[in-house]
Amino acid sequence: MSKLRVAVLGAKGRIGSEAVRAVEAADDMELVAALGRGDRLETLADTGAQVVVELTTPASVMDNLDFCVRHGIHAVVGTTGWTDERLARLDTWLSASPGTGVLIAPNFSIGAVLTMAFAQTAARYFESVEVIELHHPNKVDAPSGTAARTAQLIAAARAEAGRAPQPDATTTALDGARGADVDGIPVHSVRLRGLLAHQEVLLGGEGETLTIRHDSLHHSSFMPGILLGTRRVVTTPGLTFGLEHFLDLN
Numbered sequence: 001m002s003k004l005r006v007a008v009l010g011a012k013g014r015i016g017s018e019a020v021r022a023v024e025a026a027d028d029m030e031l032v033a034a035l036g037r038g039d040r041l042e043t044l045a046d047t048g049a050q051v052v053v054e055l056t057t058p059a060s061v062m063d064n065l066d067f068c069v070r071h072g073i074h075a076v077v078g079t080t081g082w083t084d085e086r087l088a089r090l091d092t093w094l095s096a097s098p099g100t101g102v103l104i105a106p107n108f109s110i111g112a113v114l115t116m117a118f119a120q121t122a123a124r125y126f127e128s129v130e131v132i133e134l135h136h137p138n139k140v141d142a143p144s145g146t147a148a149r150t151a152q153l154i155a156a157a158r159a160e161a162g163r164a165p166q167p168d169a170t171t172t173a174l175d176g177a178r179g180a181d182v183d184g185i186p187v188h189s190v191r192l193r194g195l196l197a198h199q200e201v202l203l204g205g206e207g208e209t210l211t212i213r214h215d216s217l218h219h220s221s222f223m224p225g226i227l228l229g230t231r232r233v234v235t236t237p238g239l240t241f242g243l244e245h246f247l248d249l250n
């Protein structure tokens with residue numbers, strides 16, 4: 001069987017360099033390009049890449065995906081910074097390139113995907129919920145893509161359950177003291193040397209609390225998800241948002 005021809009964009013970055021090693025080590029994949037900032041995107045087409053693993057920056061990801069989709073190259077995207085407007089633009093590009101698949105995964109680690117699923121399940125049962133994400137201080141975006149997605153899923157679950165807005169008697173606060181508001185869910189971002197990627201979902205009800213915590217301790221935690229996404233995206237045209245769609249969670 002022929003090997004899947006895979007390229008990595010952002011190949012010199014923290015997660016990109018780990019992804020290069022993971023693709024090289026996968027028996028069913030061939031690394032055909034490992035590109036960094038300033039390298040020509042045409043290399044992707046010249047080398048016959050079938051899947052691009054996109055791990056760059058929010059400022060670069062749209063131009064990279066525009067190129068990939070126009071050339072019918074599937075993409076597995078870990079880069080953050082997704083807004084409704086960006087997703088709509090990507091959807092339009094994909095409509096013009098039937099057969100091309102893009103997976104955007106706010107988090108590739110199984111523990112983080114499960115955290116989101118558990119939080120979504122728990123959200124309907126508790127009066128209060130807040131999200132705390134904790135990352136290394138080199139991270140350029142806040143809140144993390146994972147925390148934003150977690151909060152959106154929680155908010156949707158609460159709305160579906162008919163939950164009232166959370167209790168919060170705060171009338172005076174320093175700017176930022178109550179975190180960012182993501183669909184009504186407070187999200188707090190910590191940046192601390194020594195950390196990699198961590199998240200807590202705190203839920204509170206009458207006389208009890210539940211804390212769901214996940215810790216990514218090494219970039220290797222993201223690799224099985226990247227490889228799974230790479231294998232699955234070639235047979236999944238259109239836009240898939242979230243690795244959970246490629247996992248049998250139920």
Ligand SMILES: NC(=O)c1ccc[n+]([C@@H]2O[C@H](COP(=O)([O-])OP(=O)(O)OC[C@H]3O[C@@H](n4cnc5c(N)ncnc54)[C@H](O)[C@@H]3O)[C@@H](O)[C@H]2O)c1
Nearest residue numbers: 010012013014015036037056060078079080105106107108
């Ligand atoms: N989804 C996940 O599970 C997951 C996990 C870790 C990181 N991330 C995300 O991945 C992204 C990268 O994270 P990082 O910690 O590796 O950052 P990083 O700064 O270490 O790496 C980004 C790399 O991309 C390069 N780059 C920038 N523009 C480029 C372009 N146009 N073409 C090619 N390369 C380009 C940079 O030079 C840099 O080497 C961030 O958005 C981060 O949030 C996602």
Ligand SMILES: O=C(O)C1=N[C@H](C(=O)O)CCC1
Nearest residue numbers: 080106107139144145146197
């Ligand atoms: O290190 C990062 O940067 C990470 N980014 C993703 C996010 O913003 O959720 C995933 C976790 C690591």
